Amino acid sequence: MQALKEAQKPLGTGTPTSIFAANLDVEYVISFRYANAGQPAQTGDSSTPEEQLEKLLHTLDLAGLRTVVRDGGNGTLLIFTRIRSEKKLLGEIYRSRVRDWLHGIRPAAPEKETQLSLEKEPLTDGERLRLVYSLITLPSSEGGAGITPKQGEWNLVESVFGLHDHEFNKRWLKDWSTKWLIGPEDLRVIRDRFGEKIAFYFAFIQWYFIALSVPAAIGLFSYLFLPAYSSFFAICNCLWSVLFVEYWKRQEVDLAVQWGVRHCSTVQRKRAEFQFEAEATDPVTGEKIRYFPAYRRLMRQLIQVPFALFAASCLAAIIASVFSIEIFLVEVYNGPLKMILKFLPTVLLSIFIPIVSTIFTTFATRLTDFENYENQDSYEAALTQKIFVLNFITGYFPLFLTAFVYVPFGEILVPYLDVLNVTVQHFGHDEKYTTSDTGFQINPSRLKAQMIYFVVTAQVVGFVLETILPQVKRIVFKKAKEFDSKRKGIDMQTVMDPPEEKKFLDRVRHEAELEVYDVTVDLREMCMQFGYLTLFSPIWPVTALSFLINNLVEIRGDAAKICMEMQRPVPNRADSIGPWLHNLSFLTWLGSISSAALVYMFSSAELEGGPPKDLTLYGLLLSVLLSEHVYFGARFVASYAMSKIQSMGLETERKEKYMVRKRYLEESFGAENELIRQEDEKTGGEYTGVGVVPSAKDGRPLADGDVSETFWRSQSGWKDSVDAGVQIMDIVRGKEKKTQ
């Protein structure tokens, strides 16, 4: 931990752990491809690589960046950039902080004197890298260099990436591998290094990990002591999921405030790809605004409905048919080659599903591009939603199929699979190869087996694929390249490396080949996992427990992935886990329905997972209806309670706002008192009514000014009024006395 404490010392204190030390003060490296496999690369326009390089370097220079060029090996150049001067950096910091203030991200304006404000809130590596990155990538209209890798005029720019701080990474992994829980301190370190967006992912998975212990405990208990599909467990599980999501919402706010990024999503990162329809000049601001009518986007978005339906049904169809083939082969068919044929379905699935989903994913991306979003966040959100639909089908449909079609209706439906007999006929012209219809029994263990597959096997496989496979892939590719270039006879020896930089440059070349880390992928993984928990855990109550164990590893695995297999991620800001939040609540809602259905259907079956006994449709509907509305109620109550109980984050925010408010109010108060003082001086502090002479300013009409004046002057000062009042009382009382 000591080491980490070190690591997050602000830049201002110049600790040797600052990444920029190890990396020769390089902030970003731009990889520029001038040749593929020996052929000079094609630039977008007719210009040569040399020309584009020159343009690139010049643009960077204009944006206030220093550059050094080195050979990147096999047809690329590495352009090392850093901000030109400390003053320039300070200017950037100040401007960005002012912008934040104006967007209401920070309560108070930064000190006008930058040095001062820097001492107050030191610059983190994350903030620095973010600023420089935006300096490189923002369009020139926003004061950046407008470098958009692989696009348009910059099609030769392969990537823009920061350099890892290996010392820090080592310490980080070591530290996390030796502790159970990740504390706010650790999250802060992540945030300082890799930005809030990634920090939010770790915060989420950490909270999820902790929260899992509850359903894990309950699950284990009901697994050991309660009957299968106990409604007690289902209810607990559902309520837990509600609380989990609602409480996370609050944590998000707290963290966002703590990290000073609340509302930061309002500062939009413009998309370079945005196609504006018309460039109108805004009547109010007089600015050129790039305009794309919202209703047209809405129209385009409508396309995704048929798309989603089509994609979903396609995937569903594939899964269903493979599923029925499997059923047939495993449980009906018992002809020759059964041993081999049994594996056919698995093979089919693992061939088709990836292909089809890749196709749909690319299509979804196209569609999202077509929807033409103006800024990054809404683009990502839109894409996420589409991907989520696909994942939903591939991830959950098989279980739905088994639970709600195969088990209840299996005995009716399965016999119809005998249409496949025709194929079987070829082996032999008697019926012995298929069990007779009457003989068929649905396989009760199937549902649970499938669940276990998704919850344990798939998770482990997934983990292996995402952590080990890339390593292997990269090594193989490397070898291949080397071999290839050997064949071509080019030695990998890169040119013009100053000897003392050799080690450094090699490291950079290595990092240049790494993949770009996309945090949403990991978030999706967690979200899908959460889905199994809410939708199906009654099938296998220890689901949560297995996830608990899985995630303990997952967290460290992701950390390692970022450190070793990915380029250093650009520290983006975020004030939430974004669109996934909606998906989480969606899953809790669906969970309330599906688990109710599961419990109602299967708790009646006499052998676990077996065909349900004496079901009634209205029974099913009632239980679903009931549990859904209980869910709505619970969610309402939970969110209300959350909103009422003081949130630390909002509290601090409120107070900071208050401090600003107070300061300003005192100022204006002072001004106001001043006015009064002058006023009183003028009138000698007496109520001569001078201050109230009718005037255009005061808007008191001159017409009946005199009446009004006499009225008000009739009692000059409060003492007169008191006398008048007392007098009236006495007179009236007097009268009354008389009458009594």
Added chain:
Amino acid sequence: MQALKEAQKPLGTGTPTSIFAANLDVEYVISFRYANAGQPAQTGDSSTPEEQLEKLLHTLDLAGLRTVVRDGGNGTLLIFTRIRSEKKLLGEIYRSRVRDWLHGIRPAAPEKETQLSLEKEPLTDGERLRLVYSLITLPSSEGGAGITPKQGEWNLVESVFGLHDHEFNKRWLKDWSTKWLIGPEDLRVIRDRFGEKIAFYFAFIQWYFIALSVPAAIGLFSYLFLPAYSSFFAICNCLWSVLFVEYWKRQEVDLAVQWGVRHCSTVQRKRAEFQFEAEATDPVTGEKIRYFPAYRRLMRQLIQVPFALFAASCLAAIIASVFSIEIFLVEVYNGPLKMILKFLPTVLLSIFIPIVSTIFTTFATRLTDFENYENQDSYEAALTQKIFVLNFITGYFPLFLTAFVYVPFGEILVPYLDVLNVTVQHFGHDEKYTTSDTGFQINPSRLKAQMIYFVVTAQVVGFVLETILPQVKRIVFKKAKEFDSKRKGIDMQTVMDPPEEKKFLDRVRHEAELEVYDVTVDLREMCMQFGYLTLFSPIWPVTALSFLINNLVEIRGDAAKICMEMQRPVPNRADSIGPWLHNLSFLTWLGSISSAALVYMFSSAELEGGPPKDLTLYGLLLSVLLSEHVYFGARFVASYAMSKIQSMGLETERKEKYMVRKRYLEESFGAENELIRQEDEKTGGEYTGVGVVPSAKDGRPLADGDVSETFWRSQSGWKDSVDAGVQIMDIVRGKEKKTQ
């Protein structure tokens, strides 16, 4: 309209229509009771009325108000107040506008030079009155006089009220009585006079009135051409209600922005009654904060659950029993006195319901007091919710009873009402007084008749009660008082009236006796009306039409009520119709369920409203489940679409914000460029690296500074980098050439 245009000319232009002209520049009148029926009034503490009067006047003076005292008649004094001086007023305006800015209500800070800012945004009568009112009522800690009528130290202060502007009122009523639609211009006038809260009510009822035309048309159509309980109408009606609410939400935002009150609910009006538990000093702000733990309030709020249940079931029980008595008397019993007995239930209801609901209302108020809210809005919201529950039962339960109990189960249940026979037995010892069980037929017209009663009769009666009755009541009371005082022999002649003020003072005395206008009552009425539409209109499709006609009158009626029967309302701000919004969406939701149920049940009956034929429980459940989820879907889509389509209000807000942002950014931009310039001067504009000499500030470690330096100096300036790059390319290409 011309006249109205006049009316809303800003104060700054000193038009003679400014209210303060007609009212001798009086802003507020405080009615102070020094004696009830001749006996000196009891002050809270042992002080005499004289003392409290003196204290009052002194406090007002300290708060910067001028006062004049006149006799109010029968034991009261009228204390006329106005702000002491124009300067003081300007100070108040400026301060409040700064506060608004700091709360993010206004995008830009007001001009420091108050006069300037006044010319930019002139002062409306509404704003002026609001400021003065807060000056009178705010606690001294907030810079007010802290006058809380009828409470604690100010128990003799009866009321604080503004004076009507009769010229304006006349013009207003005349104008509205001659036009069909109330335009934004008119709303603006209301807002300038009576504040945003009331303006929002009129905006709402106006939008509701316009929107009603749609279901009215559809309703009429399906009434004429479609079978009763047509699902077509029900669906249209449900979708309409969704769109109505969602679109209103957006209008609220637009209006709030247009009126410059967006987020104004964040500026909390503190409640004088708030009981703080501990007065801690805030660690951050160092302010004294009056603290009441949220969880304890939450605990207290939980009490309302049993309360609501109890109250609801009480009312329900009363209604149900009276209902069954009615059924019995009207449809079962046919003994003597039937003609008279028939009216018994109506009598019972109109006796019991008011009494019971008054009891519960008072209890609800107590409960809300006990919940001890810190500010006005949350208090009102909490009370509103409780009242809504009560109204919900009294308003809708009878129809639910008829529709879902009487009609479907009537034939089974009604016979059991014969337990009442025992009472009947006394009339004669044979069975002829009751129809035999078998003979009983439920009355199909009953449901519709009841609906028509609630939708037409009740509305009309209500209108009469709220507009004509008060008038009568007041006149009667007046007469009674006069008579009373005559008996006592006190002539109503009030003392010390300057003759030229006589007319004015009489008017004020009259207004002093008027009631205080509470806009939430009118809002509740509309909300309940909307409920009938969403919940039951399939019973009688022309419901919307009748409401349309009713509201045409209602709007004018309310205007008249404000002008003639109520004290001039204090112009409060609001950025929404508040808690009623939730109730509206709640009603739309419930509507989706109940109308689905109605349609499913009654569309099957062969005689309209008759007992439904061949129902199935799952059929009912399915239709409800379906329609509810269609509702959720529709609402989601609607709100999404609304959020995407440009909202005028948000647009303007965004732009104004942008303007501020731009101004600031340019400033800081300037500063930054300045820095750069200096920097370049220092370095002679060249990359001598002076600017990057390792320094503690910059956080670059001195340790390997030299390596880094050599690295960066290896290419000084972008041209060098270009050369280096080109060189590398050539070399590499050269090599490749060789090998090929």
